[in-house]
Amino acid sequence: GDELCRSWGTRIFKIIVIGDSNVGKTCLTFRFCGGTFPGKTEATIGVDFREKTVEIEGERIKVQVWDTAGQERFRKSMVEHYYRNVHAVVFVYDVTKMSSFTNLKTWIEECNGHAVPPLVPRVLVGNKCDLKDLIQVPSSLALKFADAHNMLLFETSAKDPQESQNVDAIFMCLVCRLKAQRSLPCRDTEGWPAQPQPHSRRLDEASGKGSCPC
Numbered sequence: 001g002d003e004l005c006r007s008w009g010t011r012i013f014k015i016i017v018i019g020d021s022n023v024g025k026t027c028l029t030f031r032f033c034g035g036t037f038p039g040k041t042e043a044t045i046g047v048d049f050r051e052k053t054v055e056i057e058g059e060r061i062k063v064q065v066w067d068t069a070g071q072e073r074f075r076k077s078m079v080e081h082y083y084r085n086v087h088a089v090v091f092v093y094d095v096t097k098m099s100s101f102t103n104l105k106t107w108i109e110e111c112n113g114h115a116v117p118p119l120v121p122r123v124l125v126g127n128k129c130d131l132k133d134l135i136q137v138p139s140s141l142a143l144k145f146a147d148a149h150n151m152l153l154f155e156t157s158a159k160d161p162q163e164s165q166n167v168d169a170i171f172m173c174l175v176c177r178l179k180a181q182r183s184l185p186c187r188d189t190e191g192w193p194a195q196p197q198p199h200s201r202r203l204d205e206a207s208g209k210g211s212c213p214c
């Protein structure tokens with residue numbers, strides 16, 4: 001809350017995870033925040049919050065991950081909350097399901113419809129790469145789409161433990177970009193001035209890929 005924010009000065013980055021139902025959003029956020037693959041998941045209703053505190057260049061940052069519902073009936077009352085004050089957006093599709101890839105267009109439209117500022121970074125994630133024999137979405141197609149929408153592409157698996165570093169990289173890449181991009185004030189502290197950030201870089205430097213370790 002507000003008090004903790006002030007006393008620790010920990011910045012909070014709000015990252016939302018968006019995409020069709022069943023693509024693995026809950027599993028990916030579990031993998032990043034808890035380090036494991038959940039044995040069993042239910043369809044997400046509304047939103048589940050997970051968080052992880054990371055340290056980058058000596059600064060502690062709280063990454064607040066919003067695991068959203070893919071099913072329309074479980075998300076409609078929540079959509080406004082998803083996009084409010086969002087710092088970064090992760091779009092997920094399932095590499096074994098072409099419709100989850102073609103539907104990305106709709107998810108991007110929804111995001112654009114909520115006036116998410118252009119400076120808010122977006123990444124594309126193809127999940128379930130462990131199911132090698134079932135792949136329907138070729139990397140070349142996904143890459144083309146990502147390029148056209150100015151997003152980085154990650155192809156990974158929430159299930160395969162050997163891919164866990166790649167899952168971490170999705171979020172860490174965003175955190176690095178956000179950290180470099182601007183001095184974000186505490187999300188829920190209105191009027192609290194941004195603290196001077198000794199490591200923060202200028203905007204023009206941050207926009208280059210060079211500021212991102214991945």
Ligand SMILES: Nc1nc2c(ncn2[C@@H]2O[C@H](COP(=O)(O)OP(=O)(O)OP(=O)(O)O)[C@@H](O)[C@H]2O)c(=O)[nH]1
Pocket residue numbers: 019020021022023024025026027028039040041042043044045068069070071127128129130131156157158159160
């Ligand atoms: N093989 C494989 N299965 C996965 C992977 N990630 C998720 N799954 C499975 O896919 C199913 C759906 O995963 P969820 O994470 O619940 O999907 P979701 O996107 O959160 O779905 P909604 O909450 O309905 O929007 C579950 O049966 C998972 O076990 C993966 O990387 N590989």
Ligand SMILES: [Mg+2]
Pocket residue numbers: 025026027042043044067068069070
């Ligand atoms: Mg879910």
